[in-house]
Amino acid sequence: MAWTKVMPAHPVVAVCGATGAVGNEFLKVLxxxxxxxxxxxALASARSAGKKLPFEGCGQVPAGELTVQEMTPDSFEGVDIALFSAGASVSKAMREAVVAHGAVMIDNSSAFRMEEDVPLVVPEVNPGDVSWHNGVIANPNCSTIQMVVALKPLYNLARISRVVVSTYxxxxxxxxPAMAELYDQTRExxxxxxxxxxxxxxxxxxxxxxxxPHIDVFLDDDSTKEEWKMVVETKKIMGDDNIQVAATCVRVPVLRCHGESINVEFxxxxxxxxxxxxxxxxxxxTVMDDPANNVYPxxxxxxxxxxxxxxxxxxDPTVKHGLAMWVVADQIRKGAALNAVQIAQLLLPQE
Structure with a gap:
């Protein structure tokens, strides 16, 4: 069923999971x-209801404070765009209510990414895919987003046949809580x-x-779910099932921003x-590539x-047509909140 509701020029936006790290970043990016x-x-769980969140304002919304409301199925009446980062189980539970109220769900979880009727969108790579949504658009995994942003301009030069990526x-x-643990554990x-x-x-x-070297759960083939996400999401976003991807995903003691060592075969x-x-x-x-002056991301x-x-x-001299590169992005901004709001921008009426 094609989505027929027209997006207003000044939509009502719900930030779902507003008290979390990505939810807070949604507000900053807006x-x-x-x-x-x-x-x-601002929507969140019942225990966060009533909490005041600072908001610097956007569009017709002045700077001030937002009072967090408990997220319920009725929360989406009158909402046009719902930015979700409340976990896959919450997204699944709220999907029907969001769509029934005529809102477009832009979901940061893994809940719907590989469903055939749900676009998986990175605006720099496949912006046109928003045109066939049915009320839900998925935000890809953070490590996938930054990789495909870097791969797309190269793919336009020559088709990519294989990618080997190790993430940091x-x-x-x-x-x-994980960021706090890094602080506390380092001190200890x-x-x-x-x-x-x-x-x-x-x-x-x-x-x-x-x-x-362990992010998310291990699968039957001894890869992790994070690595699987990079494989299947890359194919879907790039629109090429023939791209072969081998990923190893590693957690490192860095507070913010993911790094990726990527070898590409064309x-x-x-x-x-x-x-x-x-x-x-x-x-x-942004290219930061001046080894003589120690310039790199x-x-x-x-x-x-x-x-x-x-x-x-x-x-990369180990294959006939290969390049190696190093890619860094802020996984909370481009890897989550920024990409989602950029998707929302694609839904606005075109002037």
């Missing part, structure tokens, strides 16, 4: 992009607390001064100079930024 909302509603994913990708470790007494709850092992030759030129001209991409210096940063661009 302000930063001056999204033309007529009203912004920040602790905050596992949520606010430096204070000399014995290994077996360190507080470990957000991860399977100590994250301070360590790396953990069907034809793509010289590094051509790759740099294409990437530099691509929307949402680093997670610790890019928190809070919007772009996908690419550096260390060079030939």
């Amino acid at each position: 302000h930063d992009l001056d999204f033309p909302a007529s009203k912004v509603i 994913q920040a602790a905050s990708g596992a949520g606010a 470790f430096l204070d000399g607390k014995p290994e077996d007494e360190l507080t470990i709850s957000a991860f399977a092992h100590r994250i301070a001064f360590n790396t953990i 069907v034809g030759d793509v010289p590094p100079a051509d790759a740099r030129e294409a990437l530099a001209a691509a929307p949402g991409v 680093m997670p610790g210096l890019l928190a809070g930024t919007n772009d996908t940063y690419v550096g260390r661009i060079r030939r």
